Amino acid sequence: MSGRTTIHDVARAAGVSVSTVSKAVNGRYGIADATVQRVLDTVRELGYESSLVASSMRARRTGVIGVLLADFEPFSAEILKGVGLAVHDTAFDLLAYSGSHHGAGDGWERRSLSRLSGTLIDAAIMVTPTVVSAATEIPVVAIDPHTGGADLPTVESDSFAGALTATRHLIELGHRRIGFLAGRPDLRSAGLRDAGYRRALADAGIPIDPALVGVGRYELETTRESARLLLASPTRPTAVFAANDLSAIAVIEVAQEMGLRVPQDLSVIGFDDVPEASRRALPLTTIQQPMRRLGQVAADMVFTLLAGREIEQTHVTLPTRLVVRATTARPAE
Structure with a gap:
């Protein structure tokens, strides 16, 4: 194998996903011991370990994308599924977080970001946030913000x-x-x-x-x-x-x-x-x-920002469509 070994090379050689490689080398839970051992053996064989450690030290990353929610209800649950699809087979894990903000007024997102950024998450996706500005060093994207597009990249439906x-x-x-x-x-x-x-x-x-x-x-x-x-x-x-x-x-x-x-x-x-x-x-x-698509687009924006690139379109509006079922009909005469 020529060139620098990547995490995708390790995943392919070990017969596992990129996410599994990330978890194995970072000592996270949820993987069988035999799988962890196979991944670590592959890491050593391909010479990936040293570059991984050096990269991790330089970046100081946690490998976690946070999704900040006001509440766990059907809309946000579908968005979470969309973010999960985008994160699947990447080197990142997903953290869904709903902080205690009831009765505290607007700005719960700022408090949540303050608690999580840099220590637990590398980037955040905020769902229906009350604010669209945040003093944080990590990339942040907002879905369906209360006030519409502003300082942060946003995604919403039409x-x-x-x-x-x-x-x-x-x-x-x-x-x-x-x-x-x-x-x-x-x-x-x-x-x-x-x-x-x-x-x-x-x-x-x-x-x-x-x-x-x-x-x-x-x-x-x-x-x-x-x-x-x-x-x-x-x-x-x-x-x-x-x-x-x-x-x-x-x-x-x-x-x-x-x-x-x-x-x-x-x-x-x-x-x-x-x-x-x-x-x-x-x-x-x-x-x-397209609730799941909202989550996927927001996650793609986050990955672009984490890679140090600019987002081509910072405020995205996705189309909606009519689905006719059984609850509408012509009015009775």
Whole structure:
């Protein structure tokens, strides 16, 4: 073998993944003793050990990518899967971290980065962060930030276009009284979904009725309360667009409790396409945002920064698409 031996050469010769080589030479847990021994024997045979140690000392790296989450819920879980796919077969491990930030106001990410950077992680991916600036020496990328693109590289879905498509779908079915259950007022993507809903109605010449707009804040009880108010009205909507899937599912449950049939009496469409959306007895029509792809793109940005290269596009917006299932139909005559 000519040239400098790489970790990929070791992995190929030992018949294991690059991640397994990294764990074996760094003494991490989760690998069988026999596998560790085989990797270390291969390292010695190929003369990789000395260059690995020298590189590690120069870089002072931990070999870990951190994903900072406000909470472990379906959206962030799918993003984690996407980051995991990108990290698989690399020399990096993945750490998912949700620090204690309840009641502490905005800026939980800064505190988490302060605890983790340089000692536990080499780079961080922040999911729906409240801030998009951080005084840290490690590379940081933000997914779906509250305020949109700013100091950090960011990745998000096209919430405005998705909401426009969702509302137009209901309009094309013949609905004119279309309710909207908004998400968190402080989250930029939620604001864009509200704007997309309003633009679709305006484009169709349908007046916006404030009585048809409720705020769910992506919280179950708040959503259920708003849904009851909407559906109890004498001039209730014939369709509802909810700003995320969990809110849409809550609307369906409330409607059924009130004796309304979905989609015969009420059409419902969500946003996200979390796994539960397609697994329900009545599969949910929704706007699919590429959640795993968000994680993969963010991880690719991190790897570019760790390699000392500049990112070509620092603020990436990924397209969404309509997935029609069983919860939307033409309104009853």
